[in-house]
Amino acid sequence: MKRMMLSLVIIMLLASPVFAGGAQEAAEEESNVVRVFGAFVDEEARRFEEAIKPFEERTGIDVIYEGSSEFETLISVRVEGGNPPDIAALPQPGLMKNFASKGVLVPMWSSLEDAVDSNYASVWKSLGSFEGTPYGVFHRVNAKSFVWYPKKAWDAAGYEVPTTWAELEALMDQMVADGVKPWAVGIESGGATGWAGTDWIEDIMLRTVGPDVYDQWVNNEIPFNDPAVKDAFEILGDIWLNPAYVYGGANTILTTSFGDAPSPMFSDPPKAMMHRQGNFITGFFPDDIQANLEEEVGVFPLPSINPEFGIPVLGGGDQFVVFNDTPAVRQFMEFLATWESGELWARSGGALFPYKNQDLSAYPNEIERSLAEALVNAKVFRFDASDLMPGQVGAGTFWSGVVDWLTGKNLDSVLSDIQKSWP
Amino acid sequence: MNTNITSAGPPAEGGNTFLVSLGRLAVSIFIPLAAFAVLWAGFIFLRDSNAPQTIIALVAIIWGVGGVALLFWVTDYVVNRMPVVVAKKIQPFVFVGPAIAILAWYLFIPTMRSLYLSFFGPQSTNFVGLRNYIYAFTDSRMLEAFRNNLLWIILGTGGAVGFGLIIALLADRAKGEKFFKSLIFMPMAISFVGAGVIWRFIYAYKPLGEAQIGILNAIVTLFGGEPQAWFTIRGLNNVFLIVILVWLQTGYAMVIISAALKGVPSAIIEAGRIDGASELRVIRSIIIPFIAGTLVTVSTTIIILSLKIFDIVFTMTNGNYGTEVIASMQYKQMFRFYDYGRGSAIAIVLVIAVIPVMWYNLRQFSKREGF
Numbered sequence: 001m002k003r004m005m006l007s008l009v010i011i012m013l014l015a016s017p018v019f020a021g022g023a024q025e026a027a028e029e030e031s032n033v034v035r036v037f038g039a040f041v042d043e044e045a046r047r048f049e050e051a052i053k054p055f056e057e058r059t060g061i062d063v064i065y066e067g068s069s070e071f072e073t074l075i076s077v078r079v080e081g082g083n084p085p086d087i088a089a090l091p092q093p094g095l096m097k098n099f100a101s102k103g104v105l106v107p108m109w110s111s112l113e114d115a116v117d118s119n120y121a122s123v124w125k126s127l128g129s130f131e132g133t134p135y136g137v138f139h140r141v142n143a144k145s146f147v148w149y150p151k152k153a154w155d156a157a158g159y160e161v162p163t164t165w166a167e168l169e170a171l172m173d174q175m176v177a178d179g180v181k182p183w184a185v186g187i188e189s190g191g192a193t194g195w196a197g198t199d200w201i202e203d204i205m206l207r208t209v210g211p212d213v214y215d216q217w218v219n220n221e222i223p224f225n226d227p228a229v230k231d232a233f234e235i236l237g238d239i240w241l242n243p244a245y246v247y248g249g250a251n252t253i254l255t256t257s258f259g260d261a262p263s264p265m266f267s268d269p270p271k272a273m274m275h276r277q278g279n280f281i282t283g284f285f286p287d288d289i290q291a292n293l294e295e296e297v298g299v300f301p302l303p304s305i306n307p308e309f310g311i312p313v314l315g316g317g318d319q320f321v322v323f324n325d326t327p328a329v330r331q332f333m334e335f336l337a338t339w340e341s342g343e344l345w346a347r348s349g350g351a352l353f354p355y356k357n358q359d360l361s362a363y364p365n366e367i368e369r370s371l372a373e374a375l376v377n378a379k380v381f382r383f384d385a386s387d388l389m390p391g392q393v394g395a396g397t398f399w400s401g402v403v404d405w406l407t408g409k410n411l412d413s414v415l416s417d418i419q420k421s422w423p
Numbered sequence: 424m425n426t427n428i429t430s431a432g433p434p435a436e437g438g439n440t441f442l443v444s445l446g447r448l449a450v451s452i453f454i455p456l457a458a459f460a461v462l463w464a465g466f467i468f469l470r471d472s473n474a475p476q477t478i479i480a481l482v483a484i485i486w487g488v489g490g491v492a493l494l495f496w497v498t499d500y501v502v503n504r505m506p507v508v509v510a511k512k513i514q515p516f517v518f519v520g521p522a523i524a525i526l527a528w529y530l531f532i533p534t535m536r537s538l539y540l541s542f543f544g545p546q547s548t549n550f551v552g553l554r555n556y557i558y559a560f561t562d563s564r565m566l567e568a569f570r571n572n573l574l575w576i577i578l579g580t581g582g583a584v585g586f587g588l589i590i591a592l593l594a595d596r597a598k599g600e601k602f603f604k605s606l607i608f609m610p611m612a613i614s615f616v617g618a619g620v621i622w623r624f625i626y627a628y629k630p631l632g633e634a635q636i637g638i639l640n641a642i643v644t645l646f647g648g649e650p651q652a653w654f655t656i657r658g659l660n661n662v663f664l665i666v667i668l669v670w671l672q673t674g675y676a677m678v679i680i681s682a683a684l685k686g687v688p689s690a691i692i693e694a695g696r697i698d699g700a701s702e703l704r705v706i707r708s709i710i711i712p713f714i715a716g717t718l719v720t721v722s723t724t725i726i727i728l729s730l731k732i733f734d735i736v737f738t739m740t741n742g743n744y745g746t747e748v749i750a751s752m753q754y755k756q757m758f759r760f761y762d763y764g765r766g767s768a769i770a771i772v773l774v775i776a777v778i779p780v781m782w783y784n785l786r787q788f789s790k791r792e793g794f
Contacts, residue, residue, distance in 0.1 A: 073758045098761065102546075191741045191759075248630030251652035255628045391760035403743045407655050417563070423545070423762075 034063045034332045037078070038089030038318060039071035044350070048140075051345035055335045061328045079104055084323035087332070090136065091318050092387045093127055094394070099321065100130035106322040108134040109330065115337040119355050123381050128319050136319030137337050140351045143315040143375045144278035144384070145203050150265045151298040154273065161298075165207070165305040172245055175273050181247040183239060184272035186261025187402065188254065194399030196258045197236075198386040199314065200276065201402070204232040206312040207305035211380045218388045220422050225415035233411055235305075240406065247272040250406045259284040266296075276302055278315070279352055279371045294365050301374050312380035316387055317354070346372075390423050397421040444506075451501040458497045462490040491521070534774065541767035545760075555768035565769075568747040574661050575668070575729040575748065582669035584722050587676025592706060594677075595684050604681065608674035615671065619738030622667050626739075628652040657745045664746060667735050672728065676721045683717035684710065716787060723784035730777050749773050 040048065045067040052063055066085070068074050072095065078084050079099060090096050099105050108116065113134055116125050120138065128136030149159075157178060162168040172182040187196040205214050209228045216222045217229060243249040247264045248256070262281060264271035266289055275281070282293060289296045301311045320336055322329055335341050342353035346362045352372050360376075363369040375381070386394040397418045405414045465486050469479055495517070502513050544551050559565050590607055594600045610618065627637030631650055635641040640650040654660050687710055695705045711718075733750035740746045742755070749769060757766030 076761065098546075191737065193741055193743055251628065251655060252630045254655055255652050392762065395759050396755060400743055407657070407744060 031326060032061050032328055034061055034087060034326075034328050035085045036063060036065045036087045036089065036320075036332075037071070037075060037085035038065065038067050039069070039091050040089070040318070041067035041069055047345050047348050047351070050348065051341060051343070052332075052335070054344070055332065055341065059328075059331055061331060063332060079323070086324045086326065086329050087320055087322055089139070089318040089320050091316070093136075093319070093383060094388065094391065096128070096136050096319060096321055097130045100133070100135055104323060105135050106325045108137075112137070112330070112334050112337060115334055119337055119339065119357060121354065121356060121376075121381070124354055127383055128321075136321050137333055138317045138319050138354055139336050139342060140345065141315055141317030141354050141375070142278045142280055143313050143352060143371060144199050145206075145302045145312065145314045146277065146279065146299050146371065146374075147302055148262060148265070148275045148277065148281065149273055149298050149300075150270050151296055153270045154298060159273070161300045162303050164303050164307075168303050172239070176244050180270060181245065181264075181272045182274055183246045184261055184264040184275045185240065185246050185253045186256030186258050187406075188257045190257075192395070192399065193254075194402045195386060196261075196277070197253075197402035197406070198394075198398050199278075199384065200236050201229075201232050202382075202385045203276070203302055203312075203314050204235050204305070205229065205385075206314060206380065206382055207302070207309060208232060208235070210306070210309045211312065211382055214382055214385065218385050220389075224393075224419035224422065225412065230411065230415060233405065233415070237405075237411075250408075254403065254406055279368070280350070282367070283350060293367060297367065299367055299370065310379050311374075312382065313375055313378035314382055314384060315375065316384040392421050392423050393418060447505060451505065454501055455494065455498050458494055462486070462494070465490070495521070534771075537767040537770050540763050541771050543764050545762040545764055547763050551764060555764045556772070558765055559768050559772050564747055565749075565752060567745060568742075568749045568752050571661055571746060571748050572730060572732070575665055575732050576726050578662065578665045579668040579672070579729040579732070580722055580725045582665065583672035583725050584676045584680075584718065586669065586673045587680050587721070588718070590673065591677045591681040591684055592710075594681065604677065607677055610671050611674040613671065615734030616738050618667050618671055619735050623739060626653045626663060628654075654740050654746075655744050660740065660744055660746055664735055664739055667739075668729065668732065672725055676725065679717060679721050680714060683714040687713045716790065720784060720787050723780050723787065726780050727777055727784070730773065730780070749776075 038045075038048075045065060049063075049065055052065075055061070056063055072092070075084075075088055075090070075095070079102075084104065090099075096105070116128075116134065116137060124138045125134055128134055128138065157175075157180075159171060159174070160167075162171050175182040185196075187194055189195060202214075205217065205228065208231060213222065213228055217224075217226070222228060239245050240253060241250060246253060258277070259281075262275040262277070262285060265273065265275055266286055282290065282297070285293070285297070301313070304311050320333065322333060339353065339355040339358045342351070342355065342358070343362050345351045346353055346358070346368075347364060349364045349368065352368070352375055354375065356376065358372070358376070360369050360372055363372055386398050388394065389398065401414045401418045404417075405411055466483070469483055469486065472479060498517050502510050502517055505513065540547050541555050542550060542552060590603070594603050597603060613621070624636065625638050626640075627635070628640055628650055629635050629637070631644075635644050635650055639653065644650055653663050656663075691709055691713075692705055695709050700708070731750055732748055733754065736742055736746055736748050736751050737754065742748070742751045750773065753766055753769040753773065756762045756769060760766075
């Protein structure tokens with residue numbers, strides 16, 4: 001026993017100088033290291049690292065990115081524990097507001113603010129602000145108001161892209177007459193089941209009552225059981241609750257994961273013709289479709305309902321916020337605010353960027369180019385409402401409310417339940 | 424440090440007794456403190472070090488395990504140098520102390536902190552009194568969770584213990600006892616989340632006309648029925664979920680009950696049979712009363728498990744379609760809505776609900792030991 005103890009102690013003593021040396025060296029370099037923590041992992045993390053390589057080579061600053069699929073839980077734990085990263089990429093503005101209200105974030109300094117002012121549309125700055133103080137810089141964003149269709153079958157049937165809601169409805173009836181279901185829908189997403197449904201509601205709200213009422217809705221200045229919201233649910237119900245319009249009906253909507261949802265479009269012949277989802281959904285298409293994306297798939301923005309509001313775009317994105325103010329961190333944040341930081345990623349595909357002055361030709365295919373164009377040109381852009389609402393609603397009762405409504409619960413009581421849960 | 428020990432140790436027989444014991448006291452406080460400080464500094468150093476993470480983790484393990492051993496050895500050494508009367512009194516604490524300290528640090532203090540937080544708002548900044556508890560007992564989703572947990576306790580425990588008992592009784596009389604018992608016991612090796620994944624496939628749903636990948640719907644359509652989205656059938660879906668718990672826990676109940684069955688003296692059973700009792704009568708009047716203690720222990724263990732049930736619900740339905748349980752509500756409030764107040768309040772409610780069952784369970788354990 002004693003001998004074992006002794007050898008343990010010796011091992012421990014021997015090990016420490018190794019670390020002492022390593023730590024000292026590291027301490028000198030620490031000023032040149034920027035630690036970034038975010039929610040995107042795997043391939044996306046790799047592409048992010050690639051996109052920032054030019055910055056690292058130019059400045060000699062080492063940017064260490066760490067991603068976690070449990071990001072939202074971990075970042076709170078790390079901040080509470082006094083061990084935040086230098087920079088975090090927050091997917092939800094609510095998280096930014098939460099941290100900003102606790103005073104743990106470093107506000108934008110003037111040179112960063114200038115860069116944001118000149119490179120972004122003003123909506124992005126206000127999305128990154130809390131009580132008038134700007135904090136977050138947006139980088140990669142997503143846009144969700146798009147309808148995807150199988151191009152070959154679509155062209156063969158002679159369908160035309162609808163530009164108004166009436167045209168869309170006529171097209172749906174034509175498809176039913178042709179013996180194919182118009183929509184493929186799926187909202188299952190494990191612990192987050194329902195979000196794909198809330199996106200639909202938000203898109204319809206933006207088109208029926210416009211951005212001002214939308215903002216009031218997000219801040220609960222109009223209640224959740226307001227006629228404006230109910231109206232949006234009913235418009236959606238006209239499609240979703242009609243088994244002729246949706247492949248498999250309500251049960252399939254509920255039990256199909258959002259990633260599998262588009263697959264009925266790609267069977268031969270297609271079992272459904274349209275799928276509404278964000279730009280990221282292409283990554284979930286079958287491999288052979290992805291290989292020939294431009295030939296196999298077409299896309300158009302969800303048509304306008306009230307012409308007054310044009311074709312609004314609904315979307316989201318990660319905002320980068322600063323916890324530790326160092327010169328290296330400042331340099332990196334200012335880099336993120338420029339198109340240069342997104343260009344390489346745009347070239348490798350699968351990402352959209354909001355920069356006003358971006359070069360659209362960088363996107364690898366016509367589809368992504370048209371998405372980016374719709375995003376930059378949209379007169380109205382609004383952040384995903386469920387990400388802006390308090391968690392109790394935006395990640396809770398709104399999601400489960402859509403699920404309850406689909407299983408046949410009375411719409412009025414679903415909406416008043418959501419309103420009651422507003423903290 | 425070394426010289427200090429040697430100078431304080433040996434001259435115990437002679438010299439000034441008062442000085443010696445004072446020196447001993449100082450040493451016995453100083454050495455463990457010094458050892459602790461060194462270990463602590465090591466961890467701080469590791470935390471701030473920039474070496475590769477795997478190496479840090481490895482060294483932290485060695486440092487941690489070695490450190491605990493070192494602390495124990497140092498304390499033991501110090502205690503052994505004390506006068507025998509004192510050493511005898513202190514010795515037990517050296518052995519039990521670390522366990523109690525760890526229990527306090529990881530269990531007692533967090534529980535107390537949860538209790539404290541449960542009286543505060545979402546950000547733990549403003550005092551809200553009992554509002555979180557009022558929420559826990561009045562919100563419709565919470566009431567649904569309480570109802571479902573009750574269902575889990577009754578059906579889950581009843582199912583697992585009932586099947587466990589029947590299988591144990593049957594296997595006791597069957598030829599391939601070991602084989603059948605290992606078959607039933609096997610699901611015990613599967614985690615709740617793993618079971619969730621397996622059963623997702625069993626309950627999988629595809630619209631009519633597509634290949635049914637879920638075995639249940641495959642059977643239904645084979646006999647000409649309509650495929651069902653099982654999880655969306657309110658009321659029954661809870662039963663579909665509870666079946667998974669029964670599948671997982673029957674093996675556990677069976678093994679324990681089976682062991683108890685072997686302890687029933689065959690003489691009593693023989694006597695019963697000679698008196699003309701039927702097999703059912705033997706089971707009801709001899710075997711069951713004999714293993715009642717075991718049945719209670721197994722039941723209470725599974726009741727506690729059903730009260731805390733989380734993984735199955737979380738992986739299968741996420742509490743949708745009326746399948747919410749207390750623990751999944753707690754997780755949502757805490758980690759999805761960041762409402763620490765409500766999350767803590769629900770946790771405390773759960774702890775309070777478990778305590779009586781646990782207390783009863785422990786009492787049964789000690790009783791049986793006496794028996």
